[in-house]
Amino acid sequence: MAETKTYTGSCHCGKVRYEVTTALESLGECNCSICSRAGYRMTFVKADQFKLLSGEDAQTDYQFNKHNIHHWFCSTCGIRSFGSGTGRDGEKMYMINARCLEGVDLDAFELKKYDGKRL
Numbered sequence: 001m002a003e004t005k006t007y008t009g010s011c012h013c014g015k016v017r018y019e020v021t022t023a024l025e026s027l028g029e030c031n032c033s034i035c036s037r038a039g040y041r042m043t044f045v046k047a048d049q050f051k052l053l054s055g056e057d058a059q060t061d062y063q064f065n066k067h068n069i070h071h072w073f074c075s076t077c078g079i080r081s082f083g084s085g086t087g088r089d090g091e092k093m094y095m096i097n098a099r100c101l102e103g104v105d106l107d108a109f110e111l112k113k114y115d116g117k118r119l
Contacts, residue, residue: 001025007101008053011074011081016055018082020045020096027098027109032116034064034071038080040097041106047092050082069095 002023010017027041035042055074062071069085081100087093098104 007104009081009096009100009102011055011077011079011100013074013077013079015058015076016072016074016079016081017053019051019053020082020094020101021049022096024098024104024109026112027106028112028114030114030116032119035114035116038097039099040080040095041099041111043096043098044087045094045096046087047094050094050096 002025004021004023006019006021007024008017008019022043022045024043027043029041030036058075059072060075062073063069064071069083071080071083073080079100081097083095083097085093085095098106098109
């Protein structure tokens with residue numbers, strides 16, 4: 001089992017910064033229309049594991065399909081470092097783009113494929 005750690009993440013220009021506390025064990029890759037274009041390598045956390053440090057006013061929200069997920073991106077550099085929504089249990093959750101986390105070697109994790117096209 002992976003060790004729980006706190007990671008810092010950000011967009012490219014640094015206006016949007018956050019911390020996420022999680023035990024990274026694997027990462028997901030989805031083939032839906034937005035994830036495949038954005039190139040996400042993702043993990044999911046509950047709201048109490050996520051803390052936005054800066055940039056709330058520097059983000060733009062994009063929603064599509066059922067409008068259940070907020071696809072946040074920096075309005076300056078365009079990077080999509082995280083998203084938010086409601087999980088199946090009704091609780092707020094965050095999708096973290098692991099590509100935006102400092103000090104994470106993406107090749108060190110098992111990659112789980114999700115068939116989001118069929119949802």
